[in-house]
Amino acid sequence: MHNEHSDAHFQLRIDNGEHIEAKDYMPDAYRKHLIRQMSQHAHSEVIGMQPEGNWITRAPSLRAKQILLAKIQDEGGHGLYLYSAAETLGVSRVEFIEQLQSGKAKYSSIFNYPSLNWADIGAIGWLVDGAAIVNQVSLQRTSYGPYSRAMVRICKEESFHQRQGYEIMAKMMKGTKDQQAMAQDAMNRWWWPSLMMFGPHDTDSPNSSNAVKWKIKRETNDELRQKFIDKTIPQAELIGLTVPDKNFKLDEKTGHYKISEINWDEFHRVIEGHGPCNKQRLDHHIKYHQEGEWVREAALAYKQKHLKKELQTV
Ligand code: BYC
Numbered sequence: 001m002h003n004e005h006s007d008a009h010f011q012l013r014i015d016n017g018e019h020i021e022a023k024d025y026m027p028d029a030y031r032k033h034l035i036r037q038m039s040q041h042a043h044s045e046v047i048g049m050q051p052e053g054n055w056i057t058r059a060p061s062l063r064a065k066q067i068l069l070a071k072i073q074d075e076g077g078h079g080l081y082l083y084s085a086a087e088t089l090g091v092s093r094v095e096f097i098e099q100l101q102s103g104k105a106k107y108s109s110i111f112n113y114p115s116l117n118w119a120d121i122g123a124i125g126w127l128v129d130g131a132a133i134v135n136q137v138s139l140q141r142t143s144y145g146p147y148s149r150a151m152v153r154i155c156k157e158e159s160f161h162q163r164q165g166y167e168i169m170a171k172m173m174k175g176t177k178d179q180q181a182m183a184q185d186a187m188n189r190w191w192w193p194s195l196m197m198f199g200p201h202d203t204d205s206p207n208s209s210n211a212v213k214w215k216i217k218r219e220t221n222d223e224l225r226q227k228f229i230d231k232t233i234p235q236a237e238l239i240g241l242t243v244p245d246k247n248f249k250l251d252e253k254t255g256h257y258k259i260s261e262i263n264w265d266e267f268h269r270v271i272e273g274h275g276p277c278n279k280q281r282l283d284h285h286i287k288y289h290q291e292g293e294w295v296r297e298a299a300l301a302y303k304q305k306h307l308k309k310e311l312q313t314v
Helices: 007-015 028-047 049-053 062-087 093-101 118-139 145-173 177-196 208-213 221-238 264-274 278-291 293-313
Strands: 249-251 256-258
Touching: 028 049, 028 062, 028 093, 028 208, 028 278, 049 062, 049 118, 049 278, 062 093, 062 145, 093 278, 118 145, 118 177, 118 221, 145 177, 177 221, 177 264, 221 256, 264 278, 278 293
Parallel strands: none
Antiparallel strands: 249 256
């Protein structure tokens, strides 16, 4: 029999497909790995509200505005579920925000690209949420219970997000020549960065071997990227969009599409802080976080007042 507080017992539980819960024994490295990944994930949801928020006031109809508002609000909610789930690992929300704002913690590379026009809102929903959902469906079976349960809720909303983006793209492709050109231009700009969302190739992914051993990742970066490619290329073709890759080809034998090599220099530049919008995204977060200080103070004062009252009545 293994000691319940041993790494061997922990690995046995993982191998048996059990969920690990907040108060269960876990190796320090497992805890650290999750804190890193889950907080990055939460930051991505929240920072991801910015490129879309840019178009709320300029949505082309009331219907489009309502849908976009609801979607962005969902993303804020996803951030909330994920921060709460990550806090069960012993790090506070305040610390997570400090790590984000100081540049110590990452968020998804994709949100460092600008949203230049309405077609970009279509491309973000279709491609960015589309890539996210492939990853997140897999994460529903991740080994850490609170992360897995957060993912189940998030996936329900994310599939609606993907569809709203695809609907925008399909509508523009049925529109005027200018609208079609806008949709194609958005596809050209968002296609490659969306593929980068899955992270480096498996052979260049330092965190993958532990993630797979501990069943934090149920599928690898390359496996998930391939799923996304296979699903998305036929969707593009169906509405008349051209995939911006001269070499992409369906391999009839495997049923998988082959694509050109991703520009990994660009990926590394962006995750190291030198993408087109890294500074803008962080500056914006810091500014509005500071402006919201009074709301946090008021909420805390309200909580303390009521706690005092409760204690007096005990
Ligand atoms: N961007 O060893 P690897 C959304 C980093 S939001 C930035 O493969 P790992 C939405 C990686 O962190 C949902 N950094 O790492 C919201 C590592 O550096 P560190 C977004 C990246 O963790 C609003 C290094 O590269 N989804 O849907 O095993 C509007 C080596 O990589 C990226 C998530 O956040 C990247 N793309 O695998 C619309 C998914 N890729 O940390 C939509 C959750 C890699 O050692 N995260 N890096 O300094 C994951 O599934 C995994 O963390 C990753 C990377 C697949 C991203």
